[in-house]
Amino acid sequence: MYWADELAAQARGPQVVNDSKTPSGTVHVGSLRGPVIHDAVWRALRERGVEARFLYGVDDLDAMDAAALLTADSVDRFMGVPLAHVPPPPGSSAASYARHFVGELFLPTFRRLGIEPEFYWMSEVYGSGRMDPYLRLALDRAERVREIYARVSHVEKPAGWLPVQVICEQCGRVGTTIALDWDGRTVRYECRPDYVSWAHGCGHAGRVAPFGGRATLPWNLGWAAKWSLFGVTIEGCGKDLATAGGSRERSDAIAREVFEREPPRNVMYEFLNVGGRKMSTSRGTGAAAHAIAEVVPGELLRFLFLRPRPHQAIEFDPAGDTIPRLFDEFDRIAAATAGREVKGELPPDHDRLFAHSLVDRSADAATHAAAFRPTFGHLALLLQIPGVEIPARMAAEKGAALGELELAILAERTRAAAAWLATYAPDRARIEVRREGLPAAAAELGEDQRVYLGALALAAETAPPGSGDGWQALLFEVANRAAIPAGRAFGALYVAFLGRTNGPRAGWLLASLEPAFVVARLRAAAGWRPGPAG
RNA sequence: GGGCCCGUAGCUCAACGGUAGAGCGGGGGACUCUUAAUCCCUAGGUUCAGGGUUCGAAUCCCUGCGGGCUCACCA
Incomplete structure (x- = not known):
């Protein structure tokens, strides 16, 4: 069975699928795996007739921690400040850095991939007071939280440490404060200059009632609190979090022992590697999600993440054969779905995989599968030959006029091939007259x-x-x-x-x-x- | 040190309990206005190793080896 269906088949009762992201930093292609997987699980549930919601949280009260994304003169002032309170880059009309980031990079990419969750913003959730019961519970059970950190992850928090991050009333930073004394109504906090290495607190100290958006829960507690607040039943995570003693295990323990609720079903997913190494923006092996989305159409990008099972690492080298190969494999699965004879082994329920690759989830999979699709490599070649009328040529190859859907696919692939030639295509895919001299x-x-x-x-x-x-x-x-x-x-x-x-x-x-x-x-x-x- | 994933033809991978497959590469060939495209043929790999379960294992279990990622700072 197709893996998403397998998962959906095990669900009992109404389901809530959740995923979240901190809106900072460049998002490389690999970060899209989570959203695509969650979307597929949600679609599979719905298609089985299971009542299901798909939520996506924007953790915009998290601290800005990427100096590279700020202008030089604003680093000192905004590092450590919640992303919802950092101004947007110059020229943006967004209300905040977080809004700008999500609006510019996230939403367009999601839309192209046909991912349409219900978004919620943690700044609003905290602001509305809906997190207050969990803040209170965490504070009342701070001792247990510390014990969990020590037991599960061998992390020793300083004596008196409380599981809240107060937003400093003086400088507005959230990443630099430590809360120390909970009297049932307020906590005392200090905004320390040297609490973390990447941001400097202002030195202010005070007491505050940490509710209604004046404080946030630390990562693991916030995660577990969301599960309770939204009744989350399925939430996967990358394998970096899913390790023993890692974030997920900590959050699971907190969910059970502090918020007294069974954590959601986990779906561990592997990374996207380049040359056997994890894709990393800082290492220069990252490929920005929006850049890849320019070259790889939505259905292909979905297919990239849906074809392998989640626990399987994906080798993705944009400069190699990955992209043309992806198109070819997709076309093969499409052909098989349309009932045509294909070579090679097929994945289980390839028709389901194909249907889930389509961006429009209400589209008719049979029609899409049967549509004529020009071979990507061939198209890339034709694009480089002077005087080729591509639509006419494709109609000739198909042996009939292209339909509306087929023309749309052709146009999309033509754009993709042109973008590929302009960016990632290896030299051997390029045809260039060697004018400088005899080769x-x-x-x-x-x-x-x-x-x-x-x-x-x-x-x-x-x-x-x-x-x-x-x-x-x-x-x-x-x-x-x-x-x-x-x-x-x-x-x-x-x-x-x-x-x-x-x-x-x-x-x-x-x-x-x-x-x-x-x-x-x-x-x-x-x-x-x-x-x-x- | 702990955890997870992976280890199948030169490369990238498929098959995930039922006689090892594909794409690309390599090799050979067809098409006498195409060499691109297309089409046909060709790879004979102790499925990392060793045990075990089974009528039957690449597929399940155990051990070892190798590679990768990750946790122990923050999200």
């Missing part, structure tokens, strides 16, 4: 090939063809006369002009170049050198 590979040309090129130069100089057709005819004619097999003749041309042994239709390629350049290059490749003057 080194020309040294490998055989004698018969040189003779052919020389003869061609002579013929072209005498009577230069004026069209692709004309060139093409000449190429064959000369090949015939020189008694060289067409394969070797054309191979020589590609080497001379492109530095590779194959390429697009040669006649049209040559027709797109100036005749003088063509003749000169043919001669050079043939081994002729301009003779000494006189």
Whole structure:
């Protein structure tokens, strides 16, 4: 069974699927795995007739901790301040940094992937007082919380430490405060200059009732509190959190022992790797989610995350074969779903996988599966050949006029292929006339090939063809006369002009170049050198 | 040190209890206006190793080896 259906089949009663994200930092493609997985689980539940909601929390009261994202002069002032209270970047009309970030990067990407959860903002949830019961519970049971940290994660909190993060009344930072004394109504807190290394508190100390948005719960408690508040029954997490003694285990224990509720069903998901290493923006191996989304259409991106089971790491190298291969595998699954014969093994319930890859969840999967899809690699090649009418060419390949859906797919793939060629495509996928000089590979040309090129130069100089057709005819004619097999003749041309042994239709390629350049290059490749003057 | 994931043809992976497969690469061939595209043929891999369960294991269990990630600061 398709993994999302397997999971859905185990659910009993109404379900609440939840996921969250702190809106800071660049989001690389790998971060999209969680949202796609949760969306698929939610869709699978609904499709089984299970009552289910899909929630997505924006943790915008978390502290700004990425200095790189702030302008130099605002680092001192805003590091450690809740993201909801940090002003947006210059020129943005958003109400806050968090709103800007989510609005600019998150929502558009989600929309392209057909992910439509119910969003909630933690700044609003805290502000409304709905978190107050959990804050109170956490404070009343602070001793137990400390014990859990020590037992589960071997983390020793300082004596008197309380599980709340007060927002400093003087400087507005949340990341720099420590709360120390709970009297049942208020806590005493200190905003310390050296509490964390990445932000500096102002030194203020005071007492405050930590409710109604004046304080937040630390990460693990906040997570567990959300489970209780929203009745979450399924929430996966990345494997970094799912490790023993890690965040998830801590939060699970807090849910059980502090908030007295069974934690949701976990779905551990693996990372997206580049070259066997975890994708990392700081290491320079990250590919920004929105950048990849430009090149890879939504259904393909969904497919990327849905094809492997969640616990399987995904090897993703945007500069390698990953992207074209992804298209091909998707097309194969589409063909199988449409009932066509395909090679190779199929994943379980490939039709379900296909349906879940579609961005529009109400779309008719059978219609989409049957639609004509141009091969990505082929499209990328055609795009580089002068004078190719792609829609007409595709209609010819299909053998019939393209329908509305097929034209839309073609347009999307054409855009994707163009973007791919402009960014990640490896050189061998690129066709480029080597204008700077004779490619080194020309040294490998055989004698018969040189003779052919020389003869061609002579013929072209005498009577230069004026069209692709004309060139093409000449190429064959000369090949015939020189008694060289067409394969070797054309191979020589590609080497001379492109530095590779194959390429697009040669006649049209040559027709797109100036005749003088063509003749000169043919001669050079043939081994002729301009003779000494006189 | 603890945990999790992975280890299948050169590469990327599929199959997840029922006679080991695909794509790409490599090799060979077909198409006498295409060499791109397309199509056909070809890889014979002790499924990391060793035990165990089973009528039957790449697939389940145990151990070891190798690789990766992660936790012990914050979210």
